[in-house]
Amino acid sequence: MVPINYYIILSAILFTIGVTGVLIRRNALIIFMSIELMLNASNLAIVAFSSAIKSFSGQIFVFFVIAVAAAEVAVGLALIVEIFKSKRSIDVDQMNSLKG
């Protein structure tokens, strides 16, 4: 039996690695991947809690989160491609104007 605390600590560590990625990387694609990592970390915590209270609701919530993440990736990557077309770079330091 693995105590649920271990899963929660692992989830917190993975989430923090995602936050660090968003903060220190300048490549827009890697920032996006870090956001996916954070979503995954929270999903892991939700499934761990759902397994501890023996309920399916948490798993279904995670299923919806995965669907929303897929939609988010499709739109986000389209935006990144558009930004690359106008700026010729995916460095977030270059994205400093509202008007493309």
Next chain:
Amino acid sequence: MTLDLALFLVLAIVAIATALGMLFSQNAVYSALFLVLNFVTVAIFYLLLGAPFIAMAQITVYAGAIMVLFLFVIMLLGADPLPKTAVLPWQRPLAIFLATLLAVEATFLLVTKARPTGSVLQPEAAVNTMDNLREMGMVLFNQYLLPFEVTSILLLVAMVGAITLTKKEKGAK
């Protein structure tokens, strides 16, 4: 140490190492591949937690569809490392310090204040796939039918949005 705990610790080390590899590799393709490995590890955690459907959805949607989309875009935009710039040189150490603080604080609060108790099920008792999936389908299509339908509309909107964003405007070029 039981088999469960040993399996958990080994997988946790792999998950954290791949996440750090994603964070620190200079090549975006390596980052994406590290992230695929991380997603597969998290899928195995879902199996250990008795959620086989979520584990398979994780592999097909995340490690399959989403990461392939990422790799496509990386190939499209070029995987060269970005040139070094000196914009905000103090930002990186400050970010690492604050992130470490966040990790300590989040772990401390979750473990001491939220006080989650209990343990997760043994895998062999939890992963009885057919019963698990049947019950989950019943809950999904009875209690959560409306959110399920709304998700389909959301996916349609995202698809239309992605096509509209990348479509060339009429008359341009």
